[in-house]
Amino acid sequence: MTESVDTQEPLVRIRGLRFSRGNRVIFDGVDIDIPRGKVTAIMGPSGTGKTTLLKLIGGQLRPSAGTIHVDGQDIHRLGNRALYQLRMRMGMLFQSGALLTDINVFDNVAYPLREHTDLSPSMIRKLVLLKLEAVGLRGARDLMPSELSGGMARRVALARAMVLDPMMIMYDEPFTGQDPISMGILVELIRALNDASRLSSIIVSHDVQETAAIADLVYVISDGKVIESGPPEAMMNSDTEWTRQFMQGLADGPVPFHYPAAALEQDLLEASC
Amino acid sequence: MLDSLARLGRVGIGVLERLGRGHLLLLAIFVGLPDLLPRLGLLLRQIYSVGVLSVLIISVSGLFVGMVLGLQGYYILSQFGAEQTLGVMVAASLVRELGPVVAALLFAGRAGSALTAEIGLMKATEQLSGLEMMAVDPVRRVLTPRFFAGFISMPLLAALFSALGVLGGYFVGGGLLGVDDGAFWAQMQAKIDLHEDVYNGVIKSFVFGLVCTWIALFQGYDCVPTSEGVSRATTRTVVHSSLAVLGLDFILTALMFGE
Numbered sequence A: 001m002t003e004s005v006d007t008q009e010p011l012v013r014i015r016g017l018r019f020s021r022g023n024r025v026i027f028d029g030v031d032i033d034i035p036r037g038k039v040t041a042i043m044g045p046s047g048t049g050k051t052t053l054l055k056l057i058g059g060q061l062r063p064s065a066g067t068i069h070v071d072g073q074d075i076h077r078l079g080n081r082a083l084y085q086l087r088m089r090m091g092m093l094f095q096s097g098a099l100l101t102d103i104n105v106f107d108n109v110a111y112p113l114r115e116h117t118d119l120s121p122s123m124i125r126k127l128v129l130l131k132l133e134a135v136g137l138r139g140a141r142d143l144m145p146s147e148l149s150g151g152m153a154r155r156v157a158l159a160r161a162m163v164l165d166p167m168m169i170m171y172d173e174p175f176t177g178q179d180p181i182s183m184g185i186l187v188e189l190i191r192a193l194n195d196a197s198r199l200s201s202i203i204v205s206h207d208v209q210e211t212a213a214i215a216d217l218v219y220v221i222s223d224g225k226v227i228e229s230g231p232p233e234a235m236m237n238s239d240t241e242w243t244r245q246f247m248q249g250l251a252d253g254p255v256p257f258h259y260p261a262a263a264l265e266q267d268l269l270e271a272s273c
Numbered sequence B: 001m002l003d004s005l006a007r008l009g010r011v012g013i014g015v016l017e018r019l020g021r022g023h024l025l026l027l028a029i030f031v032g033l034p035d036l037l038p039r040l041g042l043l044l045r046q047i048y049s050v051g052v053l054s055v056l057i058i059s060v061s062g063l064f065v066g067m068v069l070g071l072q073g074y075y076i077l078s079q080f081g082a083e084q085t086l087g088v089m090v091a092a093s094l095v096r097e098l099g100p101v102v103a104a105l106l107f108a109g110r111a112g113s114a115l116t117a118e119i120g121l122m123k124a125t126e127q128l129s130g131l132e133m134m135a136v137d138p139v140r141r142v143l144t145p146r147f148f149a150g151f152i153s154m155p156l157l158a159a160l161f162s163a164l165g166v167l168g169g170y171f172v173g174g175g176l177l178g179v180d181d182g183a184f185w186a187q188m189q190a191k192i193d194l195h196e197d198v199y200n201g202v203i204k205s206f207v208f209g210l211v212c213t214w215i216a217l218f219q220g221y222d223c224v225p226t227s228e229g230v231s232r233a234t235t236r237t238v239v240h241s242s243l244a245v246l247g248l249d250f251i252l253t254a255l256m257f258g259e
Helices: A050-057 A080-087 A105-116 A121-134 A150-162 A180-196 A208-214 A232-236 A241-248 A264-272 B002-031 B033-050 B052-079 B083-124 B127-133 B138-176 B181-191 B194-221 B227-257
Strands: A012-021 A024-034 A039-043 A065-070 A090-093 A168-172 A200-205 A217-222 A225-230
Touching: A012 A050, A024 A050, A024 A065, A024 A225, A039 A050, A039 A180, A039 A208, A050 A065, A050 A168, A050 A200, A090 A150, A090 B127, A105 A121, A105 A150, A121 A150, A150 A168, A150 A180, A168 A180, A180 A200, A180 A208, A200 A208, A208 A232, A208 A241, A217 A232, A217 A241, A225 A232, A225 A241, A232 A241, B002 B033, B002 B138, B002 B194, B033 B052, B033 B083, B033 B138, B052 B083, B052 B138, B083 B127, B083 B138, B083 B181, B083 B194, B083 B227, B127 B138, B138 B181, B138 B194, B194 B227
Parallel strands: A039 A200, A039 A217, A090 A168, A168 A200
Antiparallel strands: A012 A024, A012 A065, A217 A225
């Protein structure tokens, strides 16, 4: 794999990012640095565009303004070939796992190797079994995706994302809908894989406790802007009321419990007219 | 008034945008062809799924359509004492028109809708995005093999439909209604022209195969990635394919057989 341009530079540098869907502004001048070798969490309430941010970093969406540099390359200025070369060094774990449903676990993990390398079948077999061993699913290699639980599917997807030994892995809501055991396994796996494989990880999540437990750096975004960033402990005790409400899961605060509406009395009186 | 004009304009722009996206997708599918040649296994798997699995419905339908043609043709021709030409009537109807057209309508209903649902669900479950992030072009790996499988399978299915239709017509005419066997086959052999009838039918079935598979793949690839979106796209595939087949049949017939 290609060596990084400058190991002191952030792996991902986002500057002045703007992105809209129709009339709705998703990002309005966002600046984010994702350091190398760390676990960086992007957190925020549902619907703030966290998954969209990952798609922008992966070059699947184009911003209306601003730049995203990944390993020193402006991802939205790359040609198709260069973009695909760069993506080979970026793994992504989708919320649904995104496993190919017509092939089994082994073939899913082997898929990137068969597509991008000339390795012999026996070497591919060894690599796939090692990656499956790392996520604890070597014994499930012959199962079809439909036979896996949600947690197992994500672990298989993680093995697939790692199989080309990428420089970074992006996790899209990895803990959503997981039972406590699967969640615990995933939390430990993400941290252990990041450290053992010298990866850089980006976790997009709104599961505060789990994400804060393994993150080195947290960005909190809302209303298209970065509200605050820093180590998780500092964010938990932030001076900013909004950040404290989100990190501590308080029902009311700067983000109101009620969706904007007319006064209750007025609504009730109108209904009785 | 101005609002209505603006709405009309928006609809027109929307249609043009979709047409543009559809043609760009078709171009990308053809550009992916050289990549498919070293991976013929992918193509064969899709020919099985799109073509072989459609054989039953095509065979049964062809047989029954041929039997009905034999029955109806016999009643009309016998009024003019021309029942011995039943073979020509059945074969010409099937090879020129009914074979390609009905096979294409059945193909759109069975294989086209399945293709749209499959691609739409792959989009909804992020499998296509997953391929992109694995640095694999989903158009080349997923759509190109399916497109050429449909393009190859459709003429073969239309030929099967026509062949079984002729057998069905023979079974009713020769077997049940007493048309002379020799006359049935000899008249057919004498009057059906390889270029005029058979080749034109084959050209039609290639065109229908291309259009039906293209529509099915585009609808799946362009659908809103929700269960409702996939359902709507599947319906659109059947409706658009059927209309396209019938409209194109008229145009091709006029071009091929018009004076």
